[in-house]
Amino acid sequence: MLARNMARLDPPAAHDAPDQRILAAIRALPRGQVASYGAIARRAGLPGRARRVARLLARSEDPGLPWHRVLRADGRIAFPPGSDAFREQCRRLQAEGVQVVRGRVRLPPAEDDLDAVLWRPR
DNA sequence: AGTATGACTCATC
């Protein structure tokens, strides 16, 4: 059948349903709010797939995607300190009122509590 | 099939 052959030719990541859910979860982050890779993965229905979120972000070319609102579980920026990406993320976060101290945002994201799914910096 | 490599996480110290 044709559809069967089409599936083989489809570019993998971009049309993958899980990836779409990850992107949706990231886009759902309002200005000034952040979440960890793991939290995003969980919200996308993929618990334990933090690295997949990171990989997707690394490949995504969507300029509108609020990638800068995604941090490591400890609230720190995932890029090597001093790198261009690091400074850029820092800049974007602070532009939204998020406080960043030495590459780390104030208050770690509490991803385990239902009522703390989203949080805002002071 | 085995190994290396990440925008990761967690437990420990």
Place this chain on the structure above:
DNA sequence: AGATGAGCCATAC
């Protein structure tokens, strides 16, 4: 809080 080591997931060789 910072450093370390072991898991984990997905891809690329």
